[in-house]
Amino acid sequence: MGPAPVVSSRYDSAPRHPRSHAGVAGRASRALTTAACALALSTGALTATPAPARADDTITTQDYFSYYKLDSTRAKGYTGKGVTIAMIDGPVDTSAPELAGANITTKTLCKYEATNATKTHATAIASVLVSKYYGLAPDATLIAYAMPAEGEKISDECRQDDQGLKRTSFAQFGTAMNDGAQIISYSSSDPNHEQKPLKWAIARAIAQGVIIVGPMGNDARDENHLSLAWWSGTVGVSAVDSTGEFASYSSWGQGVVAAGVGGPIKVRDYDTGTITDTRGTSISTPIVAGQIALARSRWPEATPNQILQLVTHSGLNLNNEWNQYTGYGVLNMGGMMKTDPTQFPDENPLADKGGGSTPTPAEVQQYIDGIVSFWEIDYDDSYVYRGVNEDATAREGLKAHIGTSPAYHRK
Secondary structure, eight states, X not given: XXXXXXXXXOSSSOXXXXXXXXXXXXXXXXXXXXXXXXXXXXXXXXXXXXXXEETTSOOOOOHHHHHXXXXXXXXXXXXXXXXXXXXXXXXXXXXXXXXXXXXXXXXESSOEEOOHHHHHHHHHHHHHHHOTTTOSSTTSEEEEEEOOOTTSEEOHHHHHGGGGGGGSHHHHHHHHHHTTOSEEEXXXXXXXXXXXXXXXXXXXXXXXXXXXEEEOOSSSSBOGGGSGGGSTTOEEEEEEOTTSBBOTTOXXXXXXXXXXXXXXXXXXXXXXXXXXXXXXXXXXXHHHHHHHHHHHHHOTTSOHHHHHHHHHHSBOSGGGOOBTTTBTOBBOHHHHHHSOGGGSOSSOTXXXXXXXXXXXXXXXXXXXHTOXXXXXXXXXXXXXXXXXXXXXXXXXXXXXXXTOOGGGTOO
């Protein structure tokens, strides 16, 4: 695979066709692995440089705010009210002045000692989502789940409970869905495609209409195999810069659905005590998640599948054509607020991404029918086992109605 092209997704001009572009990448966005209950999470996905500001200053604007014309969106009353977003990252500093007045609940599944780097990263993500100053969806409800990163000191609770499963992404996804999240923003990667509980957590999201948004990474290469975007049903996000050009650092791949501005944005750096500039697909991910939240709030009668249809019909790529770099393109915020998605079929356009992605539509149906092995389901308060294995009745906390699956009666 050669270098990424330059792709223009300007709001004020027609997108240009891709052309050759040589770029130098940073690290992948908060790279996360969950093999054998060992979660690797690195925050440096973003390139940070000091800015001439004091840490006690309040960040009141970002370049992407004007790029997406969010002042107009807010003026029309589109603020994400009534939508619940979950973000899975590090610990959010809810006392940061940028988050004053935001509706945020913080949670962690087990105690650990977070670094300033993960605090910086998570607080930036939360601000992009719900800051009253420049958040995409300032009136949305945000539930921020703090998950330990690689190298952070964890408690015995993290190690022992459920064999350490509280440190895994599927535990966070499952808990977020148990708590009523409608959108999950996850600025990390997850390359372990053999995790059955993660597969079934994503199957549950597809079945229940929870939209999961994740980054492609920052290594300027095809990283579909390392990205959450590899999984069916997920919204993979690459990055463009503040002029709408494909970002030199952004990774790409078959799972890309949309692109978002990846910065630079200003963030509160808890390591240096300064305001710094940073960029990455960790930033473009909550931007796209915030756009989806605005669409869900704007069009409450639309199903989640129709919201995803709206996403795939709102890209700024020429003729709305898909490519592996920007997906369908940067999302047209104004168009999403004007286009009623109930005109689209109630079908998930991301149900089968090809390339061996799972869960397949047949597997999602198995989840709905309750015939997935109960040993492969974790952190799912909604699942009812309806298969024929009577051992299910002995598993603590599992709801089981033996032999009642509609799969046994379907012709």
